Amino acid sequence: MALLNSTQIRSQAAKSLELIAFEGQSAGEILNHIEFENPSDTSLFKAIVLGSCRYFVRLEALTLLLLKKKFKPKDHDLLCLLIVGLYQLDEYSRVPDHAAISETVDACRALKKDWATKLLNGVLRNFLRQKDALNQKLDRDWDTKFSFPEWLIKRIKPHYKGQVEQILEQSNLQAPMSLRVNLMKTTRDQFCHQLDEVGLGYSKHTFVDSAVVLEQAxxxxxxxxxxxxxxSVQDVAAQVAAQLLAPSKDQKVLDACAAPGGKTAHLLELTHNNIELDAVDIDPQRCIRIQENMGRLALGANIEAEDALSFMQAKTEHYDAILLDVPCSATGVIRRHPDIKLLRRDADxxxxxxIQQQLLTAAWKALRPGGKLLYATCSILFEENSAQIADFISNTKNAKLASLPPELTAISQSDIGCQILPGTDSMDGFYYSLLQKEG
Structure with missing residues (x-):
């Protein structure tokens, strides 16, 4: 892990943003490997990188209004540094204007691009002079107003008429820190009493009985x-999964695509560790994280570092219950991972x-007659969610939709399964569909 000093915050933030926006690296991969000597500098660095990701689309459009010509690809680090500077000036940051400008100029020198110091200084000062007029221009279109890629808005718009602005706005808000109480070891009331004793503010979720939402992370x-x-730390919407699948004692259960293991652990907690659970994930390092999670919670599962598709294709009518949390666009968790706006492409x-269709078909083969399969995504896109399930049911004679609790159907934005939108009852955007295998 690189240990850096405070003068490197902006230059390192620009380099990190360049890796995300132009090299396709995830913010998590980068931020986990960088730390500053002062913990408060580390916090500021992460806030700048994630904030610049959150508003990259808008701020990049702003640079086009301020610059006479675009930066060349070899100067993408300068573009990212300018975006970092604009992020701090455009009401997203508490850094004083004069400090944001001088530190951005200093960072330009740290990038060994002294020739651009006057340019960046002039552009940032020009922005401050024209700030209101420029922001009015950017607010005319949804992509620049909410800083969302145009292709993604086009995919959302037909299926959420009258709700698009709310979805985009909620996706730009920072998500709260939500906890899952381990009901094997304590009750929610007892745990909340512990929070009271140390003066932590919180709220109990209304219908997810393991969930507590902290007022401050x-x-x-x-x-x-x-x-x-x-x-454990887990979003409220993710906690819905184990409650919906609700396996019984001694059943054979599969958690496919299981990492980082939050839902795996929750299934075991709800059943008091009395199920035979296989947790499968293709990434060996992520499987280590699942194992570490199991150790902290004193839970037991058979963890397999294997491709979930191959694993399920080798099983026939083996499991009583399957949680299929498929790889997806992650468009429901942008508020937690704003780099998704930069990493995801329409073709993806x-x-x-x-991939989702293949996994669903393989999981169905591995499910016993009478068994339940919970299809889950952290997406808000129609194509990945209700369209997938509608297509699967129409082509699978022994598949039928199981009913969902009224609390979920009341907030669902889909007639097939349950579509939760970002910000609904403190939750991330998630989709669930519970299927029963007849026969």
Missing amino acids: IPVQSIPGFSEGHC IDELCI
């Missing part, structure tokens, strides 16, 4: 009972849909 080490396995969606 804190380091996990500061959460009472975390190291003892009394709770059709490719993902093919």
Whole structure:
């Protein structure tokens, strides 16, 4: 892990943003390997990188209004540094204007591009002079107003008429920190009493009885009972999965595409560790994380580092219940991972849909007659969700939709399964469809 000093915050943020926007690296991969000598500098660095990702589309459009000509590809680091500077000036950051400008210029020198210092200084000062007029221009179109790629808005718009602006706006808000109480070890009321004792504000979720939403995010080490396995960090919408699948004691259960293991653990907690659970994920490193999770929570599962498709294709009517949390566009969790706006491409969606179909077909083969399969995504896209399930049911004679709890149907934005939109009852955007195998 690289340890850096405070003068490198902006230059390193620009380099990191370049890797995300132009090299396709995820913010998580980058941020996990960079730390500054001062923890507050690390927090500022991460806030700048993620904030610049969140508003990249808008801020890049802003550079086109301010520059006489675009930067060449070899100067993408300068473009990203300018975006970092504009991010701090455009009401997204608490850094004083004069400090944001001088630090951006200093970072330009740190990038060894002294020739551009006057250019960046002039552009940033020009922005401050024209700020209101420029922002009015950007607010005319949804892509620049909400800083979303145009292709993604086009995919969302036909299926959420009258809700598009709300979806985009909610996706730009920072998500709250949500906890899953381990009901094997404590009750939610007992856990909340621990929070009261240390003065942490929270709310109990209305219909997910394991969920607590904190008023303010804190380091996990500061959460009472975390190291003892009394709770885990997990979005409320993700906690719905185990409650819906609800396996019974001694059943054989599969969690396909299981990493990072939150839903795996929740299934075991709800059944008091009394199911035979296989957790499969293709990434060995992520499987190690699942194992570490199991250890902290004192849970047991058979964890397989294997391709879920091959794994399921080798099984025939083997499982009583399957959680199929398929690879998806992750468009429902942009508020947590704003780099998704930069990493995802329109062509990815059709490719993902093919993978989802293959996994669903293989999972159905591995499910016993009378068994239940929960199809899950953290997407809000019609093609990945209700369209997939409608197509599968129409082509699979022994598949039928199982009913969902009224609390979910009340908030669902889909007639097939349950589509949760970002921000609904403090939740991320998720889709669930519970299928029953007849016979």
